[in-house]
Amino acid sequence: MKLFVYHTPELTPTNEVPDCAIAVDVLRATSTIATVLAAGGEAVQVFSDLNKLMEVSEQWPSEKRLRAGERGGAKVAGFELGNSPLDCTPELVEGRRLFISTTNGTRALQRVQNSPAVLAGALINRDAIVQFLLEKQPATVWIVGSGWEGSFALEDTVCAGAIAHSLAEKSHITPDELAGNDELISAIALYSQWQDNLLGLLHHASHGKRLLRLDCHEDLKYCSQTDILDVLPMQHEIGVLKSKN
Ligand code: MLT
Numbered sequence: 001m002k003l004f005v006y007h008t009p010e011l012t013p014t015n016e017v018p019d020c021a022i023a024v025d026v027l028r029a030t031s032t033i034a035t036v037l038a039a040g041g042e043a044v045q046v047f048s049d050l051n052k053l054m055e056v057s058e059q060w061p062s063e064k065r066l067r068a069g070e071r072g073g074a075k076v077a078g079f080e081l082g083n084s085p086l087d088c089t090p091e092l093v094e095g096r097r098l099f100i101s102t103t104n105g106t107r108a109l110q111r112v113q114n115s116p117a118v119l120a121g122a123l124i125n126r127d128a129i130v131q132f133l134l135e136k137q138p139a140t141v142w143i144v145g146s147g148w149e150g151s152f153a154l155e156d157t158v159c160a161g162a163i164a165h166s167l168a169e170k171s172h173i174t175p176d177e178l179a180g181n182d183e184l185i186s187a188i189a190l191y192s193q194w195q196d197n198l199l200g201l202l203h204h205a206s207h208g209k210r211l212l213r214l215d216c217h218e219d220l221k222y223c224s225q226t227d228i229l230d231v232l233p234m235q236h237e238i239g240v241l242k243s244k245n
Contacts, residue, residue: 029105161191
């Protein structure tokens with residue numbers, strides 16, 4: 001197995017697909033997706049365009065849907081939810097489909113949507129991702145960070161490092177053997193440095209600071225936890241993720 005890390009959708013190759021792609025947006029889209037599916041949501045359907053989201057979700061029974069829209073970290077007016085995983089309680093989401101559009105995370109998922117296996121990864125469900133890789137042994141794995149509007153994001157790279165670090169440990173493979181590119185080695189180095197203070201790292205991240213300005217302290221705390229949800233969000237049809245567990 002070879003792991004490749006791409007820091008943003010823009011840096012991800014367009015001329016090939018891996019056997020398995022993992023889209024990561026720790027703050028907060030993939031953390032929210034994992035939370036919704038762990039709480040009993042029927043599925044999460046992702047959109048880059050808010051109007052398209054409205055058009056498709058209108059065809060869904062209103063009692064079976066929730067609509068979430070986020071831009072710049074804030075909730076979009078007219079949507080029931082923004083992008084806080086903490087709003088996605090079992091009471092609210094159970095049996096319902098979440099239709100969601102966010103600034104960057106949904107774009108990362110769309111960038112890799114043609115891969116045979118597409119997963120949504122975050123720190124909170126890191127171990128479920130690692131277990132899948134150990135079991136399926138895909139030959140090529142891309143971890144695609146969402147970044148922020150085309151730029152590197154610390155939180156996505158540290159999550160890539162957390163996945164790779166755990167995979168290397170559990171499969172007794174050295175990071176060198178696992179690495180498909182240099183970004184993978186640097187992601188492991190970042191995780192190794194911050195693994196005992198992931199919340200501290202999220203406070204240094206530019207999007208972490210943006211969310212703190214929006215009073216989302218609790219979201220940062222929640223998203224900085226590792227392995228708290230045993231859920232594997234996997235693309236079921238283009239743009240629709242369901243729980244594999
Ligand atoms: C995104 O997709 O850019 C993020 O999930 C933004 C957010 O924190 O809501």
